[in-house]
Amino acid sequence: MLKSLRTGDSLIVWKLDRLGLSLQHLIEVIADLENREIGFQSLTENIDTTSPTGKLIFHIFGSLAEFERGLIRERVKAGLAAAKNKGTKFGRPKAFNELNKDMALAMFNGGATKIAIARHFNVTRQTIYTLLKTYDS
Numbered sequence: 001m002l003k004s005l006r007t008g009d010s011l012i013v014w015k016l017d018r019l020g021l022s023l024q025h026l027i028e029v030i031a032d033l034e035n036r037e038i039g040f041q042s043l044t045e046n047i048d049t050t051s052p053t054g055k056l057i058f059h060i061f062g063s064l065a066e067f068e069r070g071l072i073r074e075r076v077k078a079g080l081a082a083a084k085n086k087g088t089k090f091g092r093p094k095a096f097n098e099l100n101k102d103m104a105l106a107m108f109n110g111g112a113t114k115i116a117i118a119r120h121f122n123v124t125r126q127t128i129y130t131l132l133k134t135y136d137s
Contacts, residue, residue, distance in 0.1 A: 002029070010039035010050060023065040030058060095123050096131060104128065105135055 005011060011033060013019050019042075020026025030049065033040050039050035040058075048054035084090075096104065100121060107117050114128045121128075 002032075005033070005036070005038045007037045010041060012041045012043065014042075015044040016042050016047070023061070024069070027062045027065060095127050096121070101131060104131060108132060 002011075011019075016026060020029055030040055034049065039048070041048045041050070041054075047057055049058055080090075104117050104121060107120070108114070108128075112120075114125055114132070118125045118128045
């Protein structure tokens with residue numbers, strides 16, 4: 001539907017949530033419509049971007065959404081910093097500890113296949129290839 005709109009057309013929706021997946025997406029869609037000189041009206045919220053007042057209201061919504069995203073970003077950073085200070089480890093857990101690495105290498109040097117080693121440690125073959133590659137270097 002959005003692709004079929006032309007300059008001078010107006011898009012009318014019953015509610016804002018019918019147009020955008022999120023507030024950020026909605027703002028992007030409306031900005032695109034504005035760039036293409038296409039009007040927008042929401043009947044329930046009484047927003048009409050073809051008028052200066054409607055544009056103002058919509059831009060206020062956009063500013064509030066940007067402010068909210070900034071607050072969320074700050075909260076997430078603070079939460080991550082607090083978790084780090086408590087000693088929380090982030091990222092994927094290691095597949096092998098040092099003892100298991102040495103055991104896998106000994107198994108390989110003893111003639112075990114990479115597939116057998118992977119099955120023994122319940123990891124993928126690629127993990128074994130990567131492990132053995134680090135010992136080759």
